[in-house]
Amino acid sequence: xxxxxxxxxxxxxxxxxxxxxxxxxxxxxxxxxxxxxxxxxxxxxxxxxxxxxxxxxxxxxxxxxxxxxxxxxxxxxxxxxxxxxxxxxxxxxxxxxxxxxxxxxxxxxxxxxxxxxxxxxxxxxxxxxxxxxxxxx
Numbered sequence: 001x002x003x004x005x006x007x008x009x010x011x012x013x014x015x016x017x018x019x020x021x022x023x024x025x026x027x028x029x030x031x032x033x034x035x036x037x038x039x040x041x042x043x044x045x046x047x048x049x050x051x052x053x054x055x056x057x058x059x060x061x062x063x064x065x066x067x068x069x070x071x072x073x074x075x076x077x078x079x080x081x082x083x084x085x086x087x088x089x090x091x092x093x094x095x096x097x098x099x100x101x102x103x104x105x106x107x108x109x110x111x112x113x114x115x116x117x118x119x120x121x122x123x124x125x126x127x128x129x130x131x132x133x134x135x136x137x
Contacts, residue, residue: 007033014042017120023049023103027120031113039116040109042066047099054096057133059110061089063097068104070097094137 007029014027029040053073065085072079072087074095081087089095097106110116118132129136 003037004035015120017124019046019049021049022046025119027116028107029109029113030116031110034113036113038109038111039113040107041116041119042105042107043119044103044105045097045099046103047101050098051096052136053094055094055135055137056089056091056110056115057135058091059112059115059133060091061087061095061115062109062111063087063089064107066105066107068102069100070104070106071100072097 009028012026016024016026018024023046024044026042027039028042029038031037031039063086065081065083067083069080069082070085072081072085072095074087074089074093080100087095097104108116108119115132118127118134121127
């Protein structure tokens, strides 16, 4: 991955979607800005709105815990993590997270980019799992 030109997104400066439960996803880098190399979002996730166990077929996921406590599940391994924790999850590895407490904030990057639009859809419609190469057991 090579950064070709600067991309600066101010705090609260990216396109943001809010779920009915209060979780927010802010677009930090859209893959079109990076030549398709990567995409990134800031996700403030409320307890009870966590994703199911899932597997990406097209991209690797890089995750940094900004605030809050989580239980990270990668395959059969479960680990409690907090601020400063980092995970690099290759495609093909089942994973999920569980919020401990009320909410947690994560910085997620996807390599190559594109999956950020699953979390922040362009048209505001519910995204199709298969169209994004995502499987849920």
